[in-house]
Amino acid sequence: MRVKGGVPREVKNTQREAQAKSSDNGGAQEDSADGNALQNIQEYSTDETDEMEEALMESSSLRDAVSADGVFVHLEALQAVSDANGDSRASGTSAYDASVDYVVRTLQEAGYDPEVQLVSFMLHTVLGPSELAVEGGTIFLEDELVETGFTVVGNSGSGSSTAVGQSVEGGCDQSYFSDFVAGNIALVNDGPCERTDAVFNAQDAGASGVIFYELPDYVTLEPEGVDVPVMHVFIADVGELSGETFSMIANKTIVPVTEANVIVDAGNIGGEQIVMAGAHLDSVPGSPGINDDGTGCSALLEIAIQMANLGVTTKQTVRLAWFAAEEVAVIGSADYLTGLPDEEVARIAAYLNFDMMGSPNYIRAVVAANLNITGEDAIAQIFYDYFDSQNLPHVTLTMPSDAASDANPFQAIDIPTGSIFTGHEFPKTEAWAELFGGTVGEHCDPCYHQACDTVDKINKEILEEMSDAASHAILTLANMEDPQATLAS
Ligand SMILES: [Zn+2]
Numbered sequence: 001m002r003v004k005g006g007v008p009r010e011v012k013n014t015q016r017e018a019q020a021k022s023s024d025n026g027g028a029q030e031d032s033a034d035g036n037a038l039q040n041i042q043e044y045s046t047d048e049t050d051e052m053e054e055a056l057m058e059s060s061s062l063r064d065a066v067s068a069d070g071v072f073v074h075l076e077a078l079q080a081v082s083d084a085n086g087d088s089r090a091s092g093t094s095a096y097d098a099s100v101d102y103v104v105r106t107l108q109e110a111g112y113d114p115e116v117q118l119v120s121f122m123l124h125t126v127l128g129p130s131e132l133a134v135e136g137g138t139i140f141l142e143d144e145l146v147e148t149g150f151t152v153v154g155n156s157g158s159g160s161s162t163a164v165g166q167s168v169e170g171g172c173d174q175s176y177f178s179d180f181v182a183g184n185i186a187l188v189n190d191g192p193c194e195r196t197d198a199v200f201n202a203q204d205a206g207a208s209g210v211i212f213y214e215l216p217d218y219v220t221l222e223p224e225g226v227d228v229p230v231m232h233v234f235i236a237d238v239g240e241l242s243g244e245t246f247s248m249i250a251n252k253t254i255v256p257v258t259e260a261n262v263i264v265d266a267g268n269i270g271g272e273q274i275v276m277a278g279a280h281l282d283s284v285p286g287s288p289g290i291n292d293d294g295t296g297c298s299a300l301l302e303i304a305i306q307m308a309n310l311g312v313t314t315k316q317t318v319r320l321a322w323f324a325a326e327e328v329a330v331i332g333s334a335d336y337l338t339g340l341p342d343e344e345v346a347r348i349a350a351y352l353n354f355d356m357m358g359s360p361n362y363i364r365a366v367v368a369a370n371l372n373i374t375g376e377d378a379i380a381q382i383f384y385d386y387f388d389s390q391n392l393p394h395v396t397l398t399m400p401s402d403a404a405s406d407a408n409p410f411q412a413i414d415i416p417t418g419s420i421f422t423g424h425e426f427p428k429t430e431a432w433a434e435l436f437g438g439t440v441g442e443h444c445d446p447c448y449h450q451a452c453d454t455v456d457k458i459n460k461e462i463l464e465e466m467s468d469a470a471s472h473a474i475l476t477l478a479n480m481e482d483p484q485a486t487l488a489s
Pocket residue numbers: 017280292293355356
């Protein structure tokens with residue numbers, strides 16, 4: 001599934017939020033998960049109930065201190081940053097840097113010593129419409145799901161080529177290019193290898209462009225190393241047009257940028273284990289990104305401030321992160337983990353991701369545990385228990401296989417994660433409206449990834465509830481004697 005139109009950049013192929021199943025199936029799953037959570041309450045042993053009550057007590061002063069008004073101060077600051085810098089806080093803009101400055105300054109004012117970690121990557125920017133045509137024949141239509149529709153593949157090279165198209169089966173091996181004429185455009189169908197490898201093989205054979213066809217799904221190439229324009233024709237069998245002259249123009253630029261993650265330790269700075277919580281500080285191009293994800297960033301910022309104000313102590317280290325370039329390709333969080341020494345990685349007991357906490361037509365969702373990662377069920381249960389304790393209904397959402405978030409790099413190295421969010425570009429169902437109110441059929445966030453994702457759209461009530469849930473989950477995990485052992489059991 002692609003992100004809605006109107007985002008004039010290629011990031012639209014890779015920016016995936018925790019996308020919910022909006023089918024009836026998904027609905028059924030939610031209900032049963034919800035039911036389980038309720039049932040579990042009745043099955044708790046006295047010990048478990050005592051533990052839950054203790055955890056609630058331990059988080060109560062922080063939850064009291066973290067208010068929607070406090071979080072809104074930061075949301076308004078991020079809105080001002082966007083207003084003053086071209087109405088967006090996307091990667092590659094001065095507003096991103098200004099967002100970093102705001103987070104750093106605010107943490108410093110609260111007495112922290114945040115770390116600013118630089119992240120370098122290639123930023124692809126769409127300049128305008130791209131073109132693909134057969135000379136004297138078909139003119140293909142960009143991003144239209146018709147027989148002659150095409151798209152520029154994510155992380156394609158930029159520039160143009162006019163050359164003879166030559167069909168190549170799969171392109172998985174140099175041998176498939178043995179009779180390929182250097183300078184031609186390779187017409188490549190699907191094959192049993194990564195499409196990036198097929199592009200690299202085509203480049204090695206001297207191809208001046210690559211046109212994929214008959215692929216089962218959208219593809220995104222690896223972020224570096226592709227120098228030629230790469231397009232994907234959705235339906236038409238362009239392999240049949242081998243020998244015709246094609247012209248392709250990928251109207252984009254690719255520039256190196258350096259941005260920053262902000263990382264800060266709170267609570268017990270020298271704890272044996274680390275409980276991490278993060279949010280992404282970038283928006284998509286063309287959007288101020290206040291719900292997505294100014295809300296997660298601002299909630300964490302307010303949690304940090306109030307932890308300092310209250311002098312909250314924890315058994316383990318609380319590490320908060322504001323990550324760069326999530327909307328580009330989950331770059332900041334991946335880079336953070338790559339650069340972290342093994343012994344530091346080994347200290348991380350859990351990662352909590354907070355992305356979209358104040359959707360106007362909200363749902364109150366816990367992202368389903370990934371069954372392959374031990375500990376995620378237990379983290380999800382902390383959220384269920386918390387919402388149940390406050391009599392707040394909740395649903396569970398499963399992530400589609402192509403969803404991407406800052407939780408992914410943690411999951412990739414088996415660190416258990418947990419996420420809550422309030423919904424984006426799927427319509428509210430009747431069942432959801434019964435639980436949460438709001439407008440049936442309207443998207444949970446009608447301004448998702450758009451210019452209208454501004455501070456005035458944020459639902460204050462849900463923002464406070466979700467910020468409190470975040471406070472509670474962070475402290476509950478950080479106050480465990482041995483979170484790694486508890487989550488593994
Ligand atoms: Zn987001």
